Amino acid sequence: MKQAKVHVKIVPDIRRIKTASKYPLKLRITFKGSRKYYATGLDVSDAQWEIINSPEVKGKFQKIRIEMAEIEKKALDCVGRIVPFSFSIFEREFFRASPGEQTLEIAYDNYIAELCANEQFGSANSYRNSMSALKHFRPGKVRLEDVTKEFLNDFEKWMIEKGRSISTVGIYLRTLRTIFNNAIAQGVVRPELYPFGRRKYVIPTGRNMKRALNIDQIRQIFQYKPEPGSSLEKAKDFWMFSYLCNGMNIADIARLRWSNVSAETISFQREKTKRTRRDNPITITVIRNNQINGLIEKWGRAETKSYNGYIFDILDITDQGEPARLKVQLFIHFVNDWMKGLGKELEFDLNLTTYVARHSFATILVRSGAPLALAKQTLGHASIATTEKYFAGFDLAAQAQYTKALVNF
Known part of the structure; x- marks a missing residue:
């Protein structure tokens, strides 16, 4: 059976404007209606793009056109060797063909494009923030092989001097670690150059801060009477709904449909883990009570029941992708x-x-005598280790109370 044609072309990525009104040039691979974009390390403005494609192109723009042609030819040669074609094999073979040439920025751009293709826009932004910090730390082209233990130690020191927290350093460098793992899997970097781990660079973790309220503070929130119809009333109600519904994230509240609700429960899968746990999805069940029922009655849209629409007015049924994410963030x-x-x-x-609502639910649940396994189940965690992190260093007052037993002779 003849293989469908694979189209290869370098195009400006107008979705992502950079400094000086320039766009990154991306290698676009199209196969059976699906497209993927890969960074080339080249940036041009609209005017420069016209010059590059004109018959009279000369000088530095002619060099860019030649470089583009070389990349396209290398991609075409790679595509020709892959029968049947698949994007994953192309990525492995194409980047393996040029070890040592791929820069840190290209590696990030390619992974960000993959995240966006999967509609993981929040994760894509995290990787953009990490790359931006690394570019400010070390301007110019940085190869993956240049990222050593010393490079990472210097980056950490630079971040702290800039007033950033050690937690932020950890967040940024965990994304870099993922980029490195992907590069090794693709054959772009030799495994022995991996800079993370024991006796190399150990990614720091921030100290646990208090993120949970005690039951008396929860009572104060529930009993507080905001002005009816005010923004504070709405914010408080949705905060309480999150707390009562197993610490449900706003992203999940926004996407609750009427089909998620039965007479006694609310069942849903976390938006955060839908893609990463497709082979073993976790369904979270909330037990409804009078307060939850009252909030659904108060803020739920009865008119959306007829077509199984969203319960609340945070999103419309037509909202998808990045626009939907932005609405949730707002x-x-x-x-x-x-x-x-x-x-x-x-x-x-x-x-x-809202983060405190989730941690407060978990903390108060366990302190009421519920087993940690129940907290894991109600939070939708895949690992008990993740759940355990919720209970480290939250309440010094409670710790002080417990330590009184040490001298309670």
Whole structure:
């Protein structure tokens, strides 16, 4: 059977404008209606792109056109060897063909493009932030082989000097570690050059901060009476809904459909892990109570029941991809801004955010006597180790109370 044609072309990626009004040039591979984009390390403006494609092109722009042609030829040669064609084999073979040439920025750009193709826009932004920090630390072309233990130690020191936290350093370098693992799997970097791990560079973890409220503070929030119809009332209600519904994230609240709700429960899968756990999805079940029912009655859209639409008005059924993510982020900011103000008014010693609602649910559940395994199940964690991290260093007052037993003769 004849293989469908694979189209290869370098094009400007107009979705991502860079400094000086330039766009990155991407190698576009099209196969059976699917497209993937790979970074080339080249950037051009609209005017420069016209010059590069003109018959009279000369000088540095002619060199760019020649470089583009060489990349396209190498890609075509690689495609020709892959029968039947697959993107994964192309990525492995194409990048393996040029070890040592791939830069850190190209590796990041390619992985970011893959995340965007999978509609993992939040993760893509995390990788962009990491790459931006690395580019400011070490401007110019940095090869993957240049990232050594010393490079990483210097980056950590530079970040701390810039006033960034050790937690932020850890977040940025965990993304870099993923980039390295992918590069090794593709044959771009030799495994012995891996800079992370024991006796190399160990990625730091931030110290655990208090992120959970005690039950008395929860009571104060529930009993607080905001002005009816106010933004604070709406923010408080959705914060309470998150807390009552197993610490459900706003992204999951936004995507709750009427089919997720039965007479006694709410069942859903976390948006965060839908793709990573497709082979073994975790369904979380919330037991409904009068307060949850009241909030659904208050904020639920009865008109969307007829077509199994979203329960709440955070998203419309037509919202997809990046626009949907941005709407969810705006709603998270809305809730957090109003709840932080309420936390200050109630004189709490932490910022009152949706993240605190989730941690408070887990902490109070376990301190009430529930086994850790139940907390793992209700939070939707795949590993008990993840759940255990929720309970480290949260409440010094509780710790002080327990340590009284040491001298309770």
